[in-house]
Amino acid sequence: MAKDVLVNWEKKSGERKKIYKQFLDRVPKNTVLKQLPDLHDEAFEKVDCLTCANCCKNYSPRFKTPDVKRISRHLRMKESVFIETYLKVDDDGDYVVKTAPCPFLGSDNYCTIYEDRPSDCHRFPYTDEDVFIKRPVLTLKNATFCPITYYVLEKLIEHDRKG
Numbered sequence: 789m790a791k792d793v794l795v796n797w798e799k800k801s802g803e804r805k806k807i808y809k810q811f812l813d814r815v816p817k818n819t820v821l822k823q824l825p826d827l828h829d830e831a832f833e834k835v836d837c838l839t840c841a842n843c844c845k846n847y848s849p850r851f852k853t854p855d856v857k858r859i860s861r862h863l864r865m866k867e868s869v870f871i872e873t874y875l876k877v878d879d880d881g882d883y884v885v886k887t888a889p890c891p892f893l894g895s896d897n898y899c900t901i902y903e904d905r906p907s908d909c910h911r912f913p914y915t916d917e918d919v920f921i922k923r924p925v926l927t928l929k930n931a932t933f934c935p936i937t938y939y940v941l942e943k944l945i946e947h948d949r950k951g
């Protein structure tokens with residue numbers, strides 16, 4: 789893979805969607821799981837989330853009960869007021885933010901509730917857990933807007949080709 793794999797990554801990711809799908813459908817899960825920790829670290833070294841924030845700008849995490857409790861406590865708000873102010877229920881019955889970008893995203897792309905952010909935010913984009921391979925539809929969607937997901941997929945495919 790060329791060093792500049794991240795140049796024009798959005799365009800390349802769109803063009804290679806079929807290849808990613810075929811790869812995720814056939815690759816042995818254990819092979820991927822062994823490689824993910826190193827590739828996850830490598831991707832986060834290459835990509836600065838603070839210059840991106842595509843996830844926080846366009847998609848909402850789920851706010852599970854422990855998230856709501858922790859964040860409302862942090863904001864010194866009653867849970868009911870916190871929910872009323874910021875959240876709505878989505879089609880899956882989960883609490884998500886009412887508006888995009890996320891109301892907790894600062895203008896400098898820092899998360900203003902970082903230490904207490906929802907578990908989904910902490911885990912995103914799942915490049916160091918089995919969700920990455922177990923939920924290919926989610927991974928394929930994330931590859932369209934998240935350069936870290938794109939990078940990890942490209943590297944996995946490159947390693948696969950080399951055998």
Ligand code: SF4
Nearest residue numbers: 837840841842843934
């Ligand atoms: S979309 Fe991916 S690269 Fe961009 S901020 Fe989110 S996790 Fe980081």
Ligand code: SF4
Nearest residue numbers: 844890892893899909
């Ligand atoms: S809570 Fe923070 S990390 Fe999560 S989407 Fe909002 S700004 Fe991003």
